[in-house]
Amino acid sequence: MNRKGTTMVEIIVSIALISIVLIFLMNLFITLRQVYNQSKFQADYYMLDSNIIEAVSDDIDNYGLHEINYGANNDEIVITFNTFRPTKLSERIKKVLKVYTKYNAKSDSDRYYIEYTYDSSLTNLTSTERTNSITRIAPEEAIFGTMNLEKKDLGEKSLAKITIPISDKSYNKYDIHIYGILK
16 A cells, blocks of 8 residues: 655654754844844944044144043043133133933933033033034943043153943943043
8 A cells, every 4th residue: 555645753853854944043043133233333332432532632633632630520521622712712622521321212221422522611602612512322232331531640741541431231341542641
């Protein structure tokens, strides 16, 4: 008697082989998703890093660095330049670098922002000074630590280093380092 069809053993073996292939494909998909997320975080970080460093270093190059100190609440860093404001020659140009969080309804979570702007304690800010600031959104899963300011005496000059600690959810470090020479 010649029976055509599949036996229960053939069905079980087929299901087992298909399951093995599906498990392999799922692991591959999960790995690719992790690599994509990590690459996206790194690309967003490098853009943030270059924007902040470029803005601060351009000001240091253009105005000369006079002093760097923590702000009133130690959650911001005040950078005072050698150049005086064109509209008020008794005040040096001062800018504030700070990290803060703000609720984002789109992602239903807090997002970190880095802001570099003129110090609001300066009197009579011009429209150019009010608009000449940058605010950048940090990568979505970024974790920020407390900004750190170090000064190292080099004789007649000092080296100032600002560190903005950033990590991803896997705790890979992506700190931003800004250096300047105080005269």
